[in-house]
Amino acid sequence: MSPSAPAVTWLGADPRVLDDDALLTGARELGELRRLVEASLGSFAAEVKHRSRRQDGFGGLAQRLGAGTPEKLVEQVSGVSKRESQTLVRVGELLTVDADPWLAAVGTGVAAGRVSIVKADVIKSGLGAPSEDVAADDLADAAARLVALAPSMSVEKLAARARELRDDLDSAGVRDRERMLRDKRYLTLTPLTNGMTQLSGLLDPASAAIVSAAYDAATSPRRGGPRFTDDASKERAEKLVADERSLGQISLDTFVDLIRIGTEVDPGRLLGARRHAVRVLVTDQDLRERRGPAFLQDQTEAISIATAEQHVCDTGIVPIHFTDDGEPLRLGVTRRLFSSKQRDALAARDGGCRFPNCERPASWCEAHHRIPWKEGGPTDTRDGVLLCRHHHMLVHDNGWAIDRHPVHGLVAIPPRSIDPAQRPIPMPARSRAAQRLTATARVRR
Template identity: 50%
Template sequence: MTLSTASYAALADLAVPFAPPSPHGLDDSELLALKRELAEIRRRLDAADSAVSAEIANRSRPELGYDGLAQRLGARTPEKLIQRVAGVTARDARTQIRVGGLVASLTDDAPPAEPWLRPVAAAVAAGDLSLDAADAIRTGLGKPGSGVTVAALSDAVERLLHYARELTIEKLGARAREIRASLDAEHVAEREELLRSQRYLHLVPLSTGMTRLDGLLDPESAAQVTAVFDAATSPRRGGPRFVDPTAAAAQADALLEDSRTTEQIALDTFVELLRLGTLADVTAFIGARKPAVQVLVTQADLDRQAGVAFIEGQSEALSTQTAKRHVCESGSLPILMESGQVLNLGRELRLYNRKQRMALAARDGGCIWPGCDRPPSWCEAHHIVEWSRNGRTDIADGVLLCKHHHLLVHNNGWQIIRRGSQYAIVPPAAIDPSRTPRIVRTKSPAMRRLESLQKHPPARTLADPPPPPQQARELVSV
């Protein structure tokens, strides 16, 4: 333990009065090192805490009735007892019990109920994985089913444990659901319908005279609403600013100078859309122009009418039937991912055009910066070699960056390089004297699906249509 963290040694000695020391005197490297040490201490404490919570749940199991620990102490459930004793939320109590059960299974003599999750339990017990990360993997992958074997889930767990080092909890859960959808593609439509059935909107009058909006959007509905709200507010939230022509730039500047908060702009947009809807001719379709929602699907899955599709900006997989419906409504744009020369502009034009941005969005899935969660609609197309230095406006030489990271590259000495089809971020010497390139991975689930199909092509059945003579499309945007 370093000198800066020595005062934390008394954490476990409850007889010693404790007050956290001030970190103000630490330099940057010491501050981050201390944060990492505290995070590991927290993970270790949480692992022990979850095991205790699981034992409380075991001693309060339903068959014990009023003799169970929780009910003897006046708590209806073990979760309620844990909330009362530890002062945690109901969600935290449930997570502690679920993950604690996994950790306890490591020492049980009986065969574990979920053997594919033993590496997750071991990572939690070792203090390498947080409870929330473990629960995200567990709930995202689900249980074995038709076509999804224990071996397949075990392989998925190993991959997710590797991803856990670099992904946020939310993105780790999304990646787990993505893997499950890929393993169980034939049931994607059922899960899609289940989510759709859970959508709702409530208006809740409050005693203050205000009314609260409360609701849940299924992924397809959320994509349409998000597209409208992004168009209304994105420059205020770090969205595109390098825009052309002049009128678009002026519009973005006006939005930035608007005195309303971003949340107020979003609500006013919602109310105005409803108002415009009531003014429409009741005999006509409302909104002939659909929100700009991009659905991405591999051509192989579209031809087979099997597999999965993805809505840009949404983590949940959709069925190819939904993708085909969008093809029917909006048409499609073929995107050849490896050689998009037909969309290249060379030195003729400086800015990437709409079709190029769609191809970049399909390939990158948002800002390529590690850890950044900005979707494609919030990003700008960055020339790896600046146009002013004879760079080309070509797909291979462009990447998506959000405004913050775009400015970071231009103003703080960071660099993006390309090695074949891979891209890497090179930190400035002040951050890393060796300037070691950091490989970035695509955030597009559709692109990952394409890579998976290229490595493991699906077996064709007699019912499958024959492939076209020369397949020109790999991804389709609809």
Template identity: 50%
Template sequence: MASITDSLTRLGDLSVPFAPVSVGGLADAELLVSQRWIAEVRRRLDAVAATVAGEIAHRSRRELGHAGLAQSEGVRTAEELIAKVSGTSARDARTLVKAAELLSVERPTMPEAPPVPRWQSLIGDAVAAASISVEAAELIRARLTAAAEGTTDDVLEEAVGQLLREAPGLTIEQLAIRAGRVRDELDLAGVAAREHELRAKRFLRVTPQLDGMTRVTGLLDPESAAIVVPILDAATSPRRGGPRFVDPHAIERAEDIVRDERTTEQLALDTLVDLVRAGAQVDPSKLLGDRKPAVRILVTKTDLDTRVGAAFFEGQTEAVSIDTAERFICASGAVPILFDGDGKALNLGRELRLFTEKQRIAMAARDGGCLMCGRPPSWCEAHHIDHWDEHGGRTDVDDGVLLCRFCHLTVHNNRWRIRRDGGDYLLEKPDRDGTLRHTPLPSRSPALERLLAG
């Protein structure tokens, strides 16, 4: 049986017919190592592909007209040609061309080409070294470009270095969130403009179909999503891996949702239709009666007092302006979560096993979601990091963390522990050779991150 290493070595030899390797006999550790190797090879291929795409773009530049490579092949742009030749999407082709712009390629025929800024060349160097993918490179470049004006080169280079160090341990979705946070810290003044830009993109379109159905498409800006998404999550989360360690009175409802014959998507739609129906039946001057959606907005007390900085809707990753935070706090029934100088939101001692609603709200503000995987607070349960017999009946916020159902079960079933070291939390678990390791579990809360960074 050919090994993964042998298969990867032969990939570049196009004279050898390709055949996927059998991996059923690999041990768990070998399987994970193989996946890492494959990712490394993909990044190397991406770096080569970006270099080739850059040369195709250079030979297809606009001033060459019909003599350019792309137009001579019957297409308008280099991106169209790359997509046609490689069988990929136009989006993938654009990503390769954008990555190529970051690479250090000398072209004597174009001495007038402007130099690539140092912070962008650092991203290009990471692509060339196969330490990040071209998709990650474009993501970092795009996020920081929004903050480049008015930011010194030294600061941008430091920010890029920070993101490049973190990128290997993040998924592309997590990197997008992290790069967005870095961008906002570099350009707090631009938060309001970016919020306005996202809000301008919101829409809802209802299109009748020929078969009698009606298609609904749309985009929610962060403020709208902060209202709508938690309601749909609450209606469907038990089906999708949401909380099961719930209050005894809610167990029956959660089990009913799991047993419901409707699909998860049908449950979400029916929930939305029920809300619209209920809203249509109340006093025309009110929406859903006097009860406002329980939208929570996270903001540091310093930012709110000085009216300079950023706020965040719970469960949303994009920053909003302090003006938006004040408006919600004042008029929309929002619950502001104010962090003090030590990063604490609430600390209550009690003699009951369960955390109070206020304590859960405080943990959601502090943790920002599941500390292990990052699922939103609406999917999480409060986990006592100390066993009942170890904390004398007290149920304090400092001794509880938010975990989604899957991570909560994982911690209990594997008998792992979460320890607190001051204001930090660590996952304590043995590795494969039995050595006890402590892995940091940083907060996912953007407001708390901003407080500690300041």
């Protein structure tokens, strides 16, 4: 596919003189042009690799020119970064005649300019290859679904969705993939010549759940986290907002304080009697049958049932019962504020902010009454929904509404100033455990 003439005309245009519609049209068409250029560059990168085959030795293209590897040669001649050159070579191979057949839809999407090189790469890595438990045809179907989603999804959400589809197709392999991620964890302290020490590392999902819970608790008031209603929490939040330290400095000081406290407490007790606030989400059926995935709240990666059982044994589990349609048990009360148990139920069902395209985790959210409480709306989990502070205020102050749709469930209704037709926008839940429970219930009917 060649770039359209209108897209090319945007090159060199001055965006300051454009109206809003033209500005967005230009950005959209330039994005398509960039994807087409990336696709062509990927094809060239794949051919560079083909001409630099290992069996050709020093006669291969990359070796002959002193680059060592085809990725390094692509980096040198195209001016891209090391990471970009590696991605171009990997994805470029999807555009060749020897491409993996189950990823054909991805290659077609890249060539047509619908899927960027980066998004194609996360689809490929997230889905993996066929195995004894996963057929190539099933992977091909999953790849086609991801290609359709790619234009409207961020790279991070698309990567998570690709891994979710692989987990759905290969529940038996969840434990192996969990172990693979755990094997990649590390933490290093590197003394620098200026007297500072650099800390870097990678956290596996189970470790990230623990660290993220502490990080959110320490910093959320400075990062747009939920508002507080009790005086003690409000006072602490106000002090943190007024703190002269940067967010990074607060984070590091919190980390150091946790390490210091942990070394000073009595043996066998860390951070006193209170344990980290990490919740395990798993269906009763999967837990009984010891199969399928489980999830840690605010983490997108599946963990094995064995790891879930370890958390249940070590820290206990918050029991949240669901109806057959995936709704948490109704716990309606006459008071205005949702109870902590109701918030746990909403977190398990929603998985985070339900507003379209928001990725805030459940720990950053506030419980919103779909029907305003002052208008008789019940404080009930069925009529509650988690919204981050920003979107909670947006709904209250900017004319948005939340309704129930017979097909999509919860939907956001924009104000007429944004969409005169006020077409409903689906608000899908982000909790994979709740989604799995719903799917299981439907199969049983």
